[in-house]
Amino acid sequence: MRLSLITALSAAATVSATNLFVSDYSGTVTTFALTVNTTGSYTLNQTFQTTECAPNPSWLTVDIDRGLLFCLNEGLNSVNGSLSSFTINRDGSLSHVKNETTISGPVNGVIYGNAAGQRGIALAHYTGSAVSSWLLEGGGKFQLNQNIPYTLPKPGPNAARQDAPHEHEAILDPTGQYLIVPDLGADLVRVFSWDAQTLVLKALAPLVAAPGSGPRHAAFWNPYAVTGAGSPTYFYLVSELASTVTGYSVTYLPNNGGLNFTEVFKSSTYGLLDQPAYNAPAEIHVTPDNRFLIISNRNNTSFHLPEPNGSLLPSDSLTTFRLLPDGTLAWVQIWPSGGMYPRQFSIDGTGSLVAVGNQNSQNVVVLARDVSTGLIGEPVARMGLPGNTTCVMWDEWNA
Known part of the structure; x- marks a missing residue:
C-alpha cells in the first residue's frame, strides 16, 4: 500500500483551504491549514499554536454558530482539570477568553440548551468520575452550573479499568433534548434531561450495558434524517x-421521561475480520451522507505501511460499516489510520476527508474518502505534533 504524504507547498496556485484544530498532551492546541491546490494535491501547514489550555489538552468542542472553541485540559498529573475558551479568528488563530478549574479528568464536552436562549456545555470527567455543566454567557465567557459526582459500590468485572465510574463522552440525542454520557467504569450509558431555564441536569433511567464491556463513545442515527417520537432512531x-459495537432501537418516552433502548445488533468492531484480543476501539461517527458508520480501532497494529525512506510505519485501523434500515450494520472495510492509537477522528462536512488523531504516533493524518462507496483511501496529508495527539476538529465555521 502506498503512503502518499504531501509535506511541501505545490508550485501551483492554491484554490481553497480550511483549518484543523488539533490538541495534544504536550500542552498545545495547534491550527493547521489544509490547502487543496489546482493540481488536486494537498498541503498541511501549521499557522497557529497556543499553550493556554495546558498542561494536557484532551478535547476540543467547536461552537460552529458563534465562532468559539472550548478546550478541556485533562490534568493528567494534577488534582484538577480545567476548561478554557477561545474565539476563532478568520485566519484560524485563537484568542484566549477564559480558563476555569474543573473536577479532574475532563475528556469530552458538548454544548446543550436553547440555541436562541440559555446554553451550556456539559463535560464528562474520566478520572473525576463526574459530569459537570457550565452556563455559557456569550463571547466565550462561562460559569460553573453543576457538578454531579459518582461512586461505585464495588469494582466492575474488569477491576483494573472499572475501579470507579469513568464518564467518557457527552453527546446529545438527535432532538437535542437529552444528554447521553457513556460510563466505562460503571457499564452504564447515563441519560439526562435538563431544566430549560437553569440547565440543571436531571438523571433519568440509564442504559445498562453488558458487564465488563466498558462503554466509551456512541452515535445516534435517524435513517430518514427525521427526528423525534415516531421516527426511527x-x-x-x-x-x-469488550471491543464491540452494539446497535439499539430507540423510543422516546412520553412527557420528556427519557429513552428506551432495545438491542438490535452486536458485533466486534472489526466486523467480518478476526480482531486481536487486545483491540481497544475508541471513536465512532455517522458520516455526513447518513449512510455509513466509522469506528477507530487502537492497539491492534493491523497494518505496516511503507515509508519513502524504506521503513515501515505501524498503523492501527478504521472500520467502516453500512447502516441498514433495520438498525443492523453491514461490514464494508477496514483501513489503516496512518499511525498508532487513533484516539479520535472527525469527518469534514463534505464527507470526503477524515482527519485522524493518532495518539501514540503523535500525528494527525488526513485520509481521502469516496463519498459514493464509503471507502476510505490514501492519506492526502500528515503532520507531527509535539505530544500525544488527543483531538482533531474541522473549522467548519470558517470552511
Missing part, C-alpha cells in the same frame, strides 16, 4: 473493553 455504542 438508532443508537450505536462502542464498548472499549
Whole structure:
C-alpha cells in the first residue's frame, strides 16, 4: 500500500483551504491549514499554536454558530482539570477568553440548551468520575452550573479499568433534548434531561450495558434524517473493553421521561475480520451522507505501511460499516489510520476527508474518502505534533 504524504507547498496556485484544530498532551492546541491546490494535491501547514489550555489538552468542542472553541485540559498529573475558551479568528488563530478549574479528568464536552436562549456545555470527567455543566454567557465567557459526582459500590468485572465510574463522552440525542454520557467504569450509558431555564441536569433511567464491556463513545442515527417520537432512531455504542459495537432501537418516552433502548445488533468492531484480543476501539461517527458508520480501532497494529525512506510505519485501523434500515450494520472495510492509537477522528462536512488523531504516533493524518462507496483511501496529508495527539476538529465555521 502506498503512503502518499504531501509535506511541501505545490508550485501551483492554491484554490481553497480550511483549518484543523488539533490538541495534544504536550500542552498545545495547534491550527493547521489544509490547502487543496489546482493540481488536486494537498498541503498541511501549521499557522497557529497556543499553550493556554495546558498542561494536557484532551478535547476540543467547536461552537460552529458563534465562532468559539472550548478546550478541556485533562490534568493528567494534577488534582484538577480545567476548561478554557477561545474565539476563532478568520485566519484560524485563537484568542484566549477564559480558563476555569474543573473536577479532574475532563475528556469530552458538548454544548446543550436553547440555541436562541440559555446554553451550556456539559463535560464528562474520566478520572473525576463526574459530569459537570457550565452556563455559557456569550463571547466565550462561562460559569460553573453543576457538578454531579459518582461512586461505585464495588469494582466492575474488569477491576483494573472499572475501579470507579469513568464518564467518557457527552453527546446529545438527535432532538437535542437529552444528554447521553457513556460510563466505562460503571457499564452504564447515563441519560439526562435538563431544566430549560437553569440547565440543571436531571438523571433519568440509564442504559445498562453488558458487564465488563466498558462503554466509551456512541452515535445516534435517524435513517430518514427525521427526528423525534415516531421516527426511527438508532443508537450505536462502542464498548472499549469488550471491543464491540452494539446497535439499539430507540423510543422516546412520553412527557420528556427519557429513552428506551432495545438491542438490535452486536458485533466486534472489526466486523467480518478476526480482531486481536487486545483491540481497544475508541471513536465512532455517522458520516455526513447518513449512510455509513466509522469506528477507530487502537492497539491492534493491523497494518505496516511503507515509508519513502524504506521503513515501515505501524498503523492501527478504521472500520467502516453500512447502516441498514433495520438498525443492523453491514461490514464494508477496514483501513489503516496512518499511525498508532487513533484516539479520535472527525469527518469534514463534505464527507470526503477524515482527519485522524493518532495518539501514540503523535500525528494527525488526513485520509481521502469516496463519498459514493464509503471507502476510505490514501492519506492526502500528515503532520507531527509535539505530544500525544488527543483531538482533531474541522473549522467548519470558517470552511
